[in-house]
Amino acid sequence: MTKRSEAKYKIDRRMGQNIWGRPKSPVNKREYGPGQHGQRRKGKLSDFGTQLKAKQKLKGYYGNISEKQFRKYYAEAIRMKGDSGDNMIGLLERRLDAVVYRAKFVPTVFAARQFVNHGHVKVNGRRVNIASYLVKPGDVIEVKEASRQLVTVLESVALAERDVPDYYEVDHSKMTAKMTRIPLPSEVPYAVLMEPNLVIEFYSR
Structure with missing residues (x-):
């Protein structure tokens, strides 16, 4: 079993959400993050923090794609015509x-x-x-x-x-x-809200 495969539920706990909607997810029992500091009260996220979380959630959902590969999808999405967030979801779904x-x-x-x-x-x-x-x-x-x-x-x-x-x-x-x-983001059956436009904003900084 690969490291990524073993760590898949750690992604759920880090996000505090059951991102694949699976019955086995530990978030169903513990909504706090992994590790000894997981139960600390979280402050309000900055704009950067919100965008970063949206990126990590979308990247994690598709099997924790490498950062290099994920950035390529962003580069391709902004090159294409139409809404860049929609384009990015279209590429990931393909x-x-x-x-x-x-x-x-x-x-x-x-x-x-x-x-x-x-x-x-x-x-x-x-x-x-x-x-x-x-x-x-x-x-x-x-x-x-x-x-x-x-x-x-x-x-x-x-x-x-x-x-x-x-x-x-x-x-x-x-x-x-x-x-x-190729589907629109609203048609993709995500178990939680995905915000591709925040991902585009994150890389556009």
């Missing part, structure tokens, strides 16, 4: 590991990254093992035939704790998924 997670082929976004890295996923019939690969609307994502009976996959498909968003066409009998369009 990540192959995010698509695998949304399609319910695996239970967590951390498991999705590992699943892709281990070569269990094909895009348009070709094996892709890069979690950050950007899927385009119309691309067909499928679980490799030899991997369809994995316990993780079968259990995840049966999970009732989340639904597949309507900007995907998913066939769990064939283990295929297709992104029909």
